[in-house]
Every structure is written in structure tokens, then in C-alpha cells.
Amino acid sequence: MQNGFGLVWDGDIQPADNEFGRYTRMNNPHKFSLYMAAGLPVIVWSEMAIATVVQRHQLGYVINSLTDLPALLNTVTAASYRKMQANAQAMSMRVRNGFYTKRALLTMMILLEERA
Helix, strand or coil, X not given: CCCCCEEECCCCCCCCCCHHHHHHHHCCCHHHHHHHHHCCCEXXXXXXXXXXXXXXXXXXXXXXXXXXXXXXXXXXXXHHHHHHHHHHHHHHHHHHCCHHHHHHHHHHHHHHHHHC
């Protein structure tokens, strides 16, 4: 897992609007964390909860269907890949050091303290 893209995709070529598709819209798959820990850019479904994070932090590509993949891969330049890879590697350090877990726990503790 040193080059290429991590594909974070659950379901069919184009996920359906069924129970599983609705779940996928809310779920943050472990595969995303795995690829970020490895410092790999990702390709995700546009309706996944994690899609906005991928776009905001330029961690890879967001597509609507796996049928979009061949055309997308033909547009990737070395410079754009290096940028996404650098962003993924920066997030990799935070994922591997537990930054996001610690932040979530700290936030939870603050919220609980405010309610007490």
C-alpha cells in the first residue's frame, strides 16, 4: 500500500437507494482510516459521509459511480497525485497517532462536563 488509490466503496457499481445505500451515506468506513493511515489518496462515493472530508482536504476523488473511474484515472496528473498523496500523508500522521480519537474523546468529556 505505497502507491495508487484506496477505493472506499461499499455496494454495487452505483450504490442503490435502499437500506444499505442509506447506511453508506452515514457510515465512515474503516477502509478510509486504513488508507489514510497508509498515506494513500482515496476514491469514494459522492454520497458517503466521508466525501466532504475527502474534498475539503483534497485527499482523493469523489465519484458518483464506478463507471466514472476509467475516465477519472485518465485525467490524473503526476502533480495532482503528489498533492493528494502529500495531504493523505499529513493526515496519516494524525490517524496513526490517535489525534482524531483523542479529539473526539476530549470533545465528549467537555460536553459531559457542561451537562453536569
